[in-house]
Amino acid sequence: MTPIPREFFARPSVQVAPDLLGCVLEHETAEGLVAVELTEVEAYAGQSDPASHAYRGRTARNAVMFGPPGHAYVYFTYGMHFCVNLVCQDADNASAVLLRAGRVIEGEELARARRARRTHKAGGDHDRAGQDSAGQDSAGQDSAGQDSASQDSASQDRAALATRDLARGPARLCQALDIDRSLDGADVCTAGSPLRVRRRQTGAGTNVRSGQRNIRSGPRVGVSAAADVPWRFWLDGDPTVSAYRPWVARRRKLVTP
DNA sequence: TTGCCGATCTTCT
DNA sequence: GAAGATCGGCAAA
Numbered sequence: 001m002t003p004i005p006r007e008f009f010a011r012p013s014v015q016v017a018p019d020l021l022g023c024v025l026e027h028e029t030a031e032g033l034v035a036v037e038l039t040e041v042e043a044y045a046g047q048s049d050p051a052s053h054a055y056r057g058r059t060a061r062n063a064v065m066f067g068p069p070g071h072a073y074v075y076f077t078y079g080m081h082f083c084v085n086l087v088c089q090d091a092d093n094a095s096a097v098l099l100r101a102g103r104v105i106e107g108e109e110l111a112r113a114r115r116a117r118r119t120h121k122a123g124g125d126h127d128r129a130g131q132d133s134a135g136q137d138s139a140g141q142d143s144a145g146q147d148s149a150s151q152d153s154a155s156q157d158r159a160a161l162a163t164r165d166l167a168r169g170p171a172r173l174c175q176a177l178d179i180d181r182s183l184d185g186a187d188v189c190t191a192g193s194p195l196r197v198r199r200r201q202t203g204a205g206t207n208v209r210s211g212q213r214n215i216r217s218g219p220r221v222g223v224s225a226a227a228d229v230p231w232r233f234w235l236d237g238d239p240t241v242s243a244y245r246p247w248v249a250r251r252r253k254l255v256t257p
Numbered sequence: 258t259t260g261c262c263g264a265t266c267t268t269c270t
Numbered sequence: 271g272a273a274g275a276t277c278g279g280c281a282a283a
Contacts, residue, residue: 042275051275053268061268079265081276098275171276222275250273 001026003196006189009069013043013088013095018215018233020086020097020197024105027177028194034107034114034177036167037200038099040234040241042220044085046094050225054094065094070189074174074181081171084179086188086197100221100232102167103240104176105200111166111176164239222247 004023009016018041026035044052046065053062053075064073065087073085073096085096104111167173174180179195186195214236219227224247234241 044275053275056269059268075275076267077274078276079267079274081265083275085275100275169276220275224274245276247275 001191001196001198001201003189003191003193003198004070006068006070009086009088009189011089012093013045013097014231016086016088017041017043017097017231018217020099021215021233021235022200024198024200025099025102025177025188026106026196026198027179027183028196029178031178032107032110034111035105036102036111036173036177037105038102039238040101040232042098042100043231043233044096044098045231046089046096048093049095049229051220051223051227051229052094052096054096055225058094062094064185065096066091067185070187072179072183072186072188072195074179074184074186076181077171082174082180083170084174084177084183098170099173100170101234101240101242102173103238104163104166108163108166112161114178115161115166115172115175168240169242218244219246221245224249 008019020038020041022037024035024037026033044054046052046054047057049055052065054065058066061075062073064071065085067087068091069087069089071087073087074082075085076082083098085098088095088097165172167176177195183195187193188195188197190196215233216236217230217233219230220232221242222245227247232244
């Protein structure tokens with residue numbers, strides 16, 4: 001399957017974002033391949049966009065945004081989640097498109113197992129989501145050494161996970177695809193790359209955009225700056241699109257004297 | 258179904 | 271030291 005050419009990403013992120021809807025992001029690992037059809041994205045304009053990570057200039061974290069288009073910018077947030085962007089335009093702009101949600105179209109069982117693994121751990125005693133993923137290959141490590149009781153519990157979680165929730169949300173999408181900081185800077189336009197973006201094809205070999213459904217746009221989720229800019233794009237009526245949450249200030253933790 | 262809250266740690270001021 | 275492009279659990283409606 002041929003990845004999307006780099007010229008596709010060499011445009012302003014606001015133009016690239018809606019065009020990415022219906023395209024497929026796939027990640028090939030030793031465990032197998034998981035492919036997700038993108039249903040929701042957000043555009044970030046770089047140094048001119050106060051909501052962008054690139055707004056305050058280049059840092060070690062966002063360095064990939066200041067590089068060539070067609071590469072993945074993966075960041076770690078809230079102490080436990082990864083999110084993935086695709087870099088657009090050129091190095092001077094540092095613009096990117098955040099991948100917010102998608103529909104798993106290949107490797108659903110593997111995606112379900114990964115999500116159940118995390119979901120199960122999150123509810124248990126020791127959630128290592130931050131540590132076990134940072135720059136390391138965690139594939140298969142969690143299943144080793146588990147007792148039968150927790151395996152039963154994990155399989156129940158797996159069965160209960162709705163298909164539409166597998167990649168519904170930027171952090172869930174990364175979980176389903178097993179994306180972490182080790183993929184920061186990965187080239188998504190090269191056929192040999194483990195992380196690739198391609199157009200979805202029907203059996204007849206024609207490109208489609210999710211049944212030609214309407215694309216809608218609205219304000220971006222969870223951003224405090226430029227919250228009114230309608231640069232979030234999604235496929236109208238798709239159940240895998242994440243719920244809209246406006247930005248709310250975090251409350252300070254109350255410390256009893 | 259909705260809304261609140263804690264978890265957890267990197268990044269930046 | 272505070273905030274953050276989030277998520278899942280739980281209580282209340």
